Amino acid sequence: MQFKNFVVCACAVACGLAASIGEARDLLRVGTEPTFAPFEFLNTKTKEYTGFDMDLIRAVGDKAGYDVEILNMGFDALVPAVMTGTIDVIAAGVSITPERQKRVDFTTPYYTSGLSMLIQKKNVEKFKTFDDLKNTNLAVQIGTTGAEKAKTIAGAKVSSFNTTSEAFMDLMSGNSDAVVLDRPVLAYYLKNQERAAKVLTIPPYIADAESFGFAVKKGNTELLQKLNKAYADLKASGEVDKIYSKWFQE
Structure with missing residues (x-):
């Protein structure tokens, strides 16, 4: 009887581990240059990166099924970092320009400045x-x-x-x-x-x-489509507008 209970418990633990492994989410490494308020900056009290871009990319990443990690780097290092795979996404108030489009792919524009x-x-x-x-x-x-x-x-x-x-x-x-x-x-x-x-x-x-967009590695169609789909869903639900209203009065 005790052995049977042990087997049942062992099976339950194994199933639980399998379920948790199945639910594990990929990490989305997001590069930013946090001195561009109100889009991205360091909250000196909480020591967290905050701003419109930060709220939006966290929401988009979560909707797309990712855990989001924000990485701080110089603005001029962001494009090379995404091109070499050091980061997955740039969220830094990046304007969509023809020159940049030669080097990276942009998501749906999320802000016009x-x-x-x-x-x-x-x-x-x-x-x-x-x-x-x-x-x-x-x-x-x-x-x-x-x-x-x-x-x-x-x-x-x-x-x-x-x-x-x-x-x-x-x-x-x-x-x-x-x-x-x-x-x-x-x-x-x-x-x-x-x-x-x-x-x-x-x-x-x-x-x-000019329009701002999140940038991914050139040719990374799978990630680009996931981010665009997540953004479209958040836009339709009104969540994007809520985030916008938090940071802008215009």
Whole structure:
């Protein structure tokens, strides 16, 4: 009788292990550069990566059946990392551009943004459009479309920084005349930096509307389809709109 009970228990444990193994989920390694608030940044209190992109990729990854791991790396290292398989996905406010599409595949666009500038309030009448930034000193983040735009401004001297915060500090110190970057990032910075908001402002000017997408390795059709399907389901259920409303007031 005792042996029979032992056999039954052993079978139950074995079945339980098999079930748990069957339910194990693959890991989705997501690379980001967490200095791009409100899309991705480090919450200094919880020590967790947070922001619109972080909430969305976690929801999409979970819906697609993955456990999501967020990895911190420099923005200019993200595309090489996904190309070599070091990470599976890039979630870092990455604009979908023809040049990038040659190197990676993008998911369905999840956000439409545009470029603007952050300037000192004393220069609000002086710098109204990008044309007004000719022959000025500009601060940008390495690898962004803002950096590419700055290079096209005639006579501008462009200083490139690893993070947006470094670019903002360069403007605050007076070394540069403007920071060229995505408008929502500039607006979020001013909203959360009281000292900066007293000195800096954003002109009501937006250029080069662009869409953000998550990026995967070129040719990784299986993962791309899973992420797109998960995003479509979350969009249909209203979950994407909830995440959007959490981070944006527009």
